[in-house]
Each structure stands twice: as C-alpha cells, then as structure tokens.
Amino acid sequence: MKIFSITFLVAAITMSSSLWAHSFGHGEVSADEILYIAQKSAKMLTFKDQGMSVGKIDNSWNTIGTGAFKIVEQSDLGFIVKATNDEKNQTLYFEINPNGLVKDVKDASSFSNNHGHNH
Amino acid sequence: MQIHQKNTPLIKATIGSIAVAVIVSLLFILPAEYNIDPTGVGEKLGLTVFNEQVTPNSTKQSEDTQxxxxxxxxxxxxxxxxxxxxxxxxxxxxxxxxxxxxxxxxxxxxxxxxxxxxxxxxxxxxxxxxxxxxxxxxxxxxxxxxxxxxxxxxxxxxxxxxxxxxxxx
The missing domain is CATH 2.60.120.680 (GOLD domain)
Known part of the structure; x- marks a missing residue:
C-alpha cells in the first residue's frame, strides 16, 4: 500500500508538468481571429504608417473582402497570412504571432527575399 | 544494512512511477501535447486533433465583417x-x-x-x-x-x- 501511495504521488507530480504548460497558451488566438486581425491591420495601414515594412498602403485595401486573406503558414512562431489586392496587383504578407500581435507586414518582393521560399 | 532495507521500497516506487509516467507520456501526453504518437493509440483516441495544423494554402476565411x-x-x-x-x-x-x-x-x-x-x-x-x-x-x-x-x-x-x-x- 505504501509503495502504491508513493508511486501514485510521484507519477502525479511528473504528469502535472503537462498541466503547467497550458498556462502559456491562454493568450493564443484562433485561425479565424488571425484572419480578422490581418484584415483589420490592412485597413489600419491605409490610414497611417504603423511602422511596418510595407509602410502606408493604398486606400483600395479598405474594400478588399475576407476572401482575399488566407493563412499560408502556421508554426510555433505564429502565422503568415497572404492577402491579394487584384485592383492594385499587390500581395501582402502579414506576420502575426500566436497571441495575435502583428509583427510585420511586407509586400511580396520583400517577403520572398527574406522568407526563403514562396507561398 | 537497515538503511538499504528502508530505501528499497522507495527505489521500487520511484522506478514504478517513472515507468507509469513514461507509459502515460507515450500513450496520452505526447500525442495530445506535441502530436508525437509512436504507438498510434493517441490517434485512435482522438488526442492528436489538438495539434492539427491549418493546411497551408487553405481557403479558411474570416466570417466577420469589419x-x-x-x-x-x-x-x-x-x-x-x-x-x-x-x-x-x-x-x-x-x-x-x-x-x-x-x-x-x-x-x-x-x-x-x-x-x-x-x-x-x-x-x-x-x-x-x-x-x-x-x-x-x-x-x-x-x-x-x-x-x-x-x-x-x-x-x-x-x-x-x-x-x-x-x-x-
């Protein structure tokens, strides 16, 4: 009985480490929210330069529908959302961390030079 | 000698708990947390769905209008x-x-x-x-x-x- 109790206690402590890990994930957002954030970021960039690589973008991005925004990459570092503006023949890439913070927005040429592969 | 006898149950318990932890990790924790499923049990139990990746080039789109x-x-x-x-x-x-x-x-x-x-x-x-x-x-x-x-x-x-x-x- 004593061996069983000790075994149970040690196993419980060992396995509880997986529960502690969950505390780091509470700030993460869903894929739907990521697309919403990218679309909102595009609107904000039409208004003023937000310090992103792409700078201020054309007002036509305000009318770009949700269908133009797609998640093309997801990793532990976050998401990459690709958005296309057919009117201006422009493609933007939004780098968003797992918590939904937009880290950078690049145009296609700048993104391809730094990213190493195409989407 | 008495000290050795006192420690024996603790050593057995430690080894036992490690064995239990390893089995539970292989069967449940690794598939659910890290999508590592060496036994295949995780997939059968549906634990790997927690780590399914969004397919690149997917057509998942936002439904909210802004x-x-x-x-x-x-x-x-x-x-x-x-x-x-x-x-x-x-x-x-x-x-x-x-x-x-x-x-x-x-x-x-x-x-x-x-x-x-x-x-x-x-x-x-x-x-x-x-x-x-x-x-x-x-x-x-x-x-x-x-x-x-x-x-x-x-x-x-x-x-x-x-x-x-x-x-x-």
Whole structure:
C-alpha cells in the first residue's frame, strides 16, 4: 500500500508538468481571429504608417473582402497570412504571432527575399 | 544494512512511477501535447486533433465583417459617432488618430430617455484605443471625441459586431 501511495504521488507530480504548460497558451488566438486581425491591420495601414515594412498602403485595401486573406503558414512562431489586392496587383504578407500581435507586414518582393521560399 | 532495507521500497516506487509516467507520456501526453504518437493509440483516441495544423494554402476565411470610418475632429471641437444596440449586443472596436491625442468618452444613452442621461464606459485622453462593448441596455452607444488642440485630427474607427450604425450625431 505504501509503495502504491508513493508511486501514485510521484507519477502525479511528473504528469502535472503537462498541466503547467497550458498556462502559456491562454493568450493564443484562433485561425479565424488571425484572419480578422490581418484584415483589420490592412485597413489600419491605409490610414497611417504603423511602422511596418510595407509602410502606408493604398486606400483600395479598405474594400478588399475576407476572401482575399488566407493563412499560408502556421508554426510555433505564429502565422503568415497572404492577402491579394487584384485592383492594385499587390500581395501582402502579414506576420502575426500566436497571441495575435502583428509583427510585420511586407509586400511580396520583400517577403520572398527574406522568407526563403514562396507561398 | 537497515538503511538499504528502508530505501528499497522507495527505489521500487520511484522506478514504478517513472515507468507509469513514461507509459502515460507515450500513450496520452505526447500525442495530445506535441502530436508525437509512436504507438498510434493517441490517434485512435482522438488526442492528436489538438495539434492539427491549418493546411497551408487553405481557403479558411474570416466570417466577420469589419466596418470602418475615417472622421475629422475639428480643432477645439467634439464629435460623436454612435451605434444603435439592443441590450447585451456586443461590438468590438479599435480606433487610432493620425497624430495627437483626443479626449474620448465611450458611452451609452438608453432608448426613449429624454432626460439627457448617459452612462460612460471608458474615459481617456489617448491617441488609440481598442476593446469591446456589451450594451448594458438598449439604446445609442458610441464615442464622443474632443480635440483640445489647435489642429484638426483625423481618427480611423474599425468596428464589428451586432448593431445598426447611426453614424455622426
């Protein structure tokens, strides 16, 4: 009985480490929210330069529908959302961390030079 | 010798607990937490779904629509932009100025009330703000911005949720 109790206690402590890990994930957002954030970021960039690589973008991005925004990459570092503006023949890439913070927005040429592969 | 005998149960228990932890990790924790499933049990139990990746080039699209407006708050004056909302309807918002700070009062006025009563939800002097609003009562909800500078300031407001736009008032 004593061996069983000790075994149970040690196993419980060992396995509880997986529960502690969950505390780091509470700030993460869903894929739907990521697309919403990218679309909102595009609107904000039409208004003023937000310090992103792409700078201020054309007002036509305000009318770009949700269908133009797609998640093309997801990793532990976050998401990459690709958005296309057919009117201006422009493609933007939004780098968003797992918590939904937009880290950078690049145009296609700048993104391809730094990213190493195409989407 | 007695010390060795006292420690024997503890050593057995430790080895046993490690064995249990390893088995549980292989069967349940690794598949669920890290999508590593060497035994295949995790997939059969449906534990690997927690780590399914969004397929690259997927056509997953946002279903929310975003409204936006760019307003000018004249130097030394205030403007009000409102949404008609029923009780408990929710809206999310984010606004930013082109430069400089604005006094803002996010507030609501109950429908049918003609006493001038309003309830403030947030008051600040800032150059940007984001958040959400759940209407505590049916009525007209929105932002009053006041520009105390001597230069016109533009504000871009992006919002979405359940409401009917009343606009500038």
């Amino acid at each position: 409204d936006f407006v760019v307003l000018t708050v004249p130097a030394g004056k205030g403007i009000e932009y409102k949404l008609s909302m029923k009780q408990y309807q929710k809206a999310t918002y984010e606004w930013v100025t082109d430069e400089g700070e604005l006094y803002v009062d996010l507030h609501g006025e109950p429908i049918g009330d003609d006493t001038g009563y309003f309830e403030s939800f947030a008051i600040a002097t800032v150059n940007e703000m984001k958040g959400s609003l759940s209407a505590p009562f049916e009525g007209s909800h929105g932002w009053y911005w006041k520009n105390t500078s001597d230069k016109d300031i533009q504000v871009q407001l992006i919002f979405s949720g359940d409401y009917v736009i009343e606009g500038l008032k």
